[in-house]
Amino acid sequence: MIELNEIQKRILREVADLHKVSVGAFNIRSDGQSLGRTSTANIEIVPKDAGSGLDIYIKPGTKNESVHIPVVLTKSGYTEVVYNDFHIGEGADVVIVAGCGIDNCGNLDSRHDGIHRFYVGKGAKVKYVEKHYGSGDGKGKRILNPETEVYMEEDSQAELEMVQIKGVDDTVRTTKAELGANASLVVRERLMTHGEQKAVSKYVIDLNGEGSSADVVSRSVARDDSYQKFDAVINGNTACSGHTECDAIIMDRGRILAVPGLEANSVDAALVHEAAIGKIAGDQIIKLMTLGLTESEAEEQIINGFLK
Amino acid sequence: MLRLENISFEVKDEESKEIIHDISLTVPDDKLVVITGPNGGGKSTLAKLIAGIEKPTSGKIFLDDEDITDLSITERAKRGIGFAFQQPVRFKGIQVFDLIQLAKGEKISIGDACAYLSAVGLCARDYINREVNASLSGGELKRIEIATVLAKASRLSIFDEPEAGIDLWSFQNLIEVFEGMRKNIHGSSIMIISHQERILNIADDIIVLKDGSLAAHGSRDEILPTLMGTSSAVMECKMVNSVLGGGEQ
Numbered sequence: 311m312i313e314l315n316e317i318q319k320r321i322l323r324e325v326a327d328l329h330k331v332s333v334g335a336f337n338i339r340s341d342g343q344s345l346g347r348t349s350t351a352n353i354e355i356v357p358k359d360a361g362s363g364l365d366i367y368i369k370p371g372t373k374n375e376s377v378h379i380p381v382v383l384t385k386s387g388y389t390e391v392v393y394n395d396f397h398i399g400e401g402a403d404v405v406i407v408a409g410c411g412i413d414n415c416g417n418l419d420s421r422h423d424g425i426h427r428f429y430v431g432k433g434a435k436v437k438y439v440e441k442h443y444g445s446g447d448g449k450g451k452r453i454l455n456p457e458t459e460v461y462m463e464e465d466s467q468a469e470l471e472m473v474q475i476k477g478v479d480d481t482v483r484t485t486k487a488e489l490g491a492n493a494s495l496v497v498r499e500r501l502m503t504h505g506e507q508k509a510v511s512k513y514v515i516d517l518n519g520e521g522s523s524a525d526v527v528s529r530s531v532a533r534d535d536s537y538q539k540f541d542a543v544i545n546g547n548t549a550c551s552g553h554t555e556c557d558a559i560i561m562d563r564g565r566i567l568a569v570p571g572l573e574a575n576s577v578d579a580a581l582v583h584e585a586a587i588g589k590i591a592g593d594q595i596i597k598l599m600t601l602g603l604t605e606s607e608a609e610e611q612i613i614n615g616f617l618k
Numbered sequence: 619m620l621r622l623e624n625i626s627f628e629v630k631d632e633e634s635k636e637i638i639h640d641i642s643l644t645v646p647d648d649k650l651v652v653i654t655g656p657n658g659g660g661k662s663t664l665a666k667l668i669a670g671i672e673k674p675t676s677g678k679i680f681l682d683d684e685d686i687t688d689l690s691i692t693e694r695a696k697r698g699i700g701f702a703f704q705q706p707v708r709f710k711g712i713q714v715f716d717l718i719q720l721a722k723g724e725k726i727s728i729g730d731a732c733a734y735l736s737a738v739g740l741c742a743r744d745y746i747n748r749e750v751n752a753s754l755s756g757g758e759l760k761r762i763e764i765a766t767v768l769a770k771a772s773r774l775s776i777f778d779e780p781e782a783g784i785d786l787w788s789f790q791n792l793i794e795v796f797e798g799m800r801k802n803i804h805g806s807s808i809m810i811i812s813h814q815e816r817i818l819n820i821a822d823d824i825i826v827l828k829d830g831s832l833a834a835h836g837s838r839d840e841i842l843p844t845l846m847g848t849s850s851a852v853m854e855c856k857m858v859n860s861v862l863g864g865g866e867q
Contacts, residue, residue, distance in 0.1 A: 529710075557710070596671055597707040599691040600700070601721045601770060611720060615712030 314345070317413050318382050324411050324443040336378040337364060339392070341385050353377055353404075363393035363425075366406075370399030370431065377406045381424065386416020386450045391423045400431040409441040412452040412478070421453035428459065430466040430493075437469045444477030451479040458485045462493035464519060473500045474509070475617065483511045489550075491519030499528040500617045503536035503564070513542040517550035517579070526554045531613055532564030543571035546579025556585040559616060561609075620645040620668065620774050620807065625677035627660075627667060627830075637663045638674070639830040645774065645823075650800050650808045652821035654850040660830040661811045662704060665778050668809075669701040670694040681773065698773030704782050704811075706763035709750045714762055717750055721766035734765040737798065739791035757784040764795060775799070777810045781817070789814075796820060815851045818842055826850060 314322070318340055335353035338345040349355050352372040356365045366377060379394060396406060414420040430436055444452035460468055474481065487495050495515065503509050515524045524544055532538050544552035556568040570583035590612050598608035627638035638660045645651050653661050666672040668679060670691040679687045686694055695701075709717070718731040732742030738761040748754065750762065760783060767775050780796075781789055793816050799808060800820055810817055818824060824841040826834040834841055845851040 591707070593703075593707045594709055596691060597703060598720065600669055600671075600695050601766065602692060602695040602723055603720065604692050611712065611716075612709065615716060616710050618711045 317384050318345075320413075320445075322380055322382065322411070324409075324441065324445075334376045334378065335366075338378075338380055338382070340382040341388055342390055350375065355379075358393065362391070363395070366394065366396045368396070368398045368402050368404055370401055370434075372399065372402040372404060375404050377404065379406070379408050381408075381410040381422060383410070383412040383414070383420050383422055386414050386420055386446075386448055387418030389419070389421040389453075391425070393425045393427070396426065396428045396436075398428065398430045398434045398436050401433045402431065403435040405437045405439070407439045409439075409443070410454055410456075411443040411445070412454065414444070414446040414450045414452050415448040416446075417449045419451040419453055421451075421455070423455040423457070425457040426459070428461065428468065430460065430462045430468055432463045433465045434463075435467045438471070440470070440472045442472075442474040442478055442481070444479065446477075452477060453480045454478050455482045456484070458483075460485075460487040460495065462487065462489045462495065462522075464491040464493060466490070466493045467496075468494075469496045469498075471498045475500065475502045478509075479505075479507050481507075481509045483509070485511075485513045485515075487513075487515045487524065489515070489517050489519055489522035489524065492521040493519055494522065495524040495526075497524075497526040497528075499526070499530070501528065501530035501538065502533070502613070502617060503531070503538055504533040505536060506534070507536040508538075509536070510539045511541065513544075513554070515542075515544045515552065517544065517546050517552055518548065519550070520548050521550065522548070523551045524553070527557070528555065529557045529616055530566070531559045531561065531617060532566050533561045535563050537565045537567075539567045539569070540585075541569040541571065542583070543573070544581055545573045545575060546581050547575045549576060549578035550580070552579070552581045554583050556587070557616075558585075558587040559613065560587060560589055619647050619682055620809075621680040621683075622668075623678040623680070625664075625667060625674045625679065627663060627672060628675040636675075637830050638667065640677075641827075641830075641832050642677075643825060643832060643835055645807050645809055647805060647807055648803055649822040650796075650803060650810070650820060651823045651825060652818050653809065653811045653825045653827060654813055654818060654845065655827035655833065656849055659827040661827050662778050663830075664827065665701070665776050665809070665811055668774075668776060669699055671701075695770075698806075700767040700770045700772030700775040702763050702767045702775070702777040702780065704778040706759040707750075708752055708754075708759070712750050713746070714748050714750055715746045717762070717766055718769045721769040723770070726769075731769075734769045735762070737768055738762070738765045738795050739788075740765070757788040760784050761788065761792075761795075764792075768799070773806050775806070775808050777808070777812075779811050779813075781812060781814050793817065793820070813850055813852045815846075815853050818845070818851050 335350045337347040352369045354367045540556040542554040558566045568585040572581040595608045621644045625641045735742040821838045
């Protein structure tokens with residue numbers, strides 16, 4: 311039985327919806343140590359040398375199984391770089407839940423750079439859920455720099471759901487993907503920054519296989535004095551379709567830069583970029599006020615819905 | 619009961635313009651009142667003044683003898699004023715269920731929310747989890763808007779041109795919705811801004827606004843005959859013509 315303290319439990323709840331110990335394959339990492347690890351018949355979790363990460367092997371044809379690999383940082387000043395590689399066998403259909411929470415009550419910066427590489431086999435299907443969360447009232451920054459790389463073989467499908475709503479001071483999120491024939495990638499990003507936070511989200515997606523498609527939608531809210539940059543590049547190298555969308559709400563003195571980047575290297579590539587940045591529409595607030603909400607309650611409801 | 623005393627409303631742009639001029643009127647309990655009159659006559663502005671979305675330049679507004687002139691939209695809503703927008707607002711991410719629950723002001727079950735959707739002629743199961751966004755048609759949004767006002771259960775419910783932007787088939791349903799509300803009006807009142815003869819036909823009282831002033835106010839039997847054939851009482855066939863022709867009524 312794994313002993314968790316209250317801070318660890320709270321963070322695990324936030325990032326992985328885990329209350330005690332997960333079912334299925336899992337690894338819980340806290341301040342550089344593995345607190346517990348379980349493999350299943352179809353999913354094998356193997357630590358890399360010197361605690362630098364994990365190799366996760368999912369057997370071909372594995373269906374309806376999940377992998378949880380949450381990370382918790384509670385020591386002020388602790389920094390780490392972790393490599394996790396997911397090898398998803400042909401025809402598998404799995405859910406992977408990763409997430410990192412930092413609780414920093416001290417004055418030194420805490421930082422976790424997680425590099426996740428997905429090798430998605432032929433015809434395999436993966437749903438990846440990543441939640442990031444920061445807490446603690448120390449002056450030290452909570453820094454997360456996730457890198458996600460997705461290598462997709464033909465007919466594979468990947469859905470990435472990446473959420474960062476609270477408490478992370480500084481983040482550079484990098485997502486790279488290379489798609490084979492008929493592979494399909496869907497990305498749903500939700501981001502909220504407040505205070506003086508800075509968040510950069512970069513995508514480079516190469517549509518290399520005929521019939522491949524990518525759909526990247528980012529919804530974000532920048533409050534107070536925070537800053538966000540959304541930089542999405544799709545390279546259409548064959549007959550393929552790509553779509554990126556940045557839909558953002560700015561509040562207070564928040565700032566957002568959206569940089570569209572579409573490169574069509576084939577006459578059969580169909581690429582679309584959409585970006586909309588603006589404050590909450592006045593008539594949305596008025597409508598909710600006519601239902602009896604105050605102005606700030608109305609704003610909260612609108613943002614909650616937008617980031618749902 | 620709603621009472622307006624000498625309400626005027628001016629807009630100050632480059633030159634000031636009076637949109638509403640010295641209107642006094644009463645909407646008693648248990649009555650369905652329809653406000654009609656030519657376009658640009660100030661009907662929607664008057665509704666917004668009552669809901670608190672605009673503030674009058676002069677005059678007083680009373681709800682049940684309480685002066686609400688200086689109260690915010692929120693405070694008026696809490697005291698029992700409901701308002702259905704002419705052009706319903708869209709929300710990304712907020713689902714139909716969420717909006718109805720917000721309108722009700724308390725946690726409700728899916729079944730409760732469905733009852734309000736069924737009341738406005740929507741098959742509840744198909745809509746309850748839909749987002750209130752651009753994927754809904756004008757008519758669907760309009761009915762959801764009305765469902766929120768039903769859920770709010772107001773002392774005074776105001777509907778700003780419920781027929782605008784919906785097709786004739788939806789309009790038939792809408793009339794039934796208002797007839798139903800009329801039956802259960804007890805202890806509250808309803809104000810509908812409309813040009814439609816069929817809506818005027820279910821009114822207890824009719825108010826005619828013209829050029830920002832009260833042109834007529836009386837019982838339906840008194841006022842309706844004077845309006846027939848004018849733009850203030852449009853028959854459904856004219857509604858069809860205007861849709862086909864794309865022009866204004």
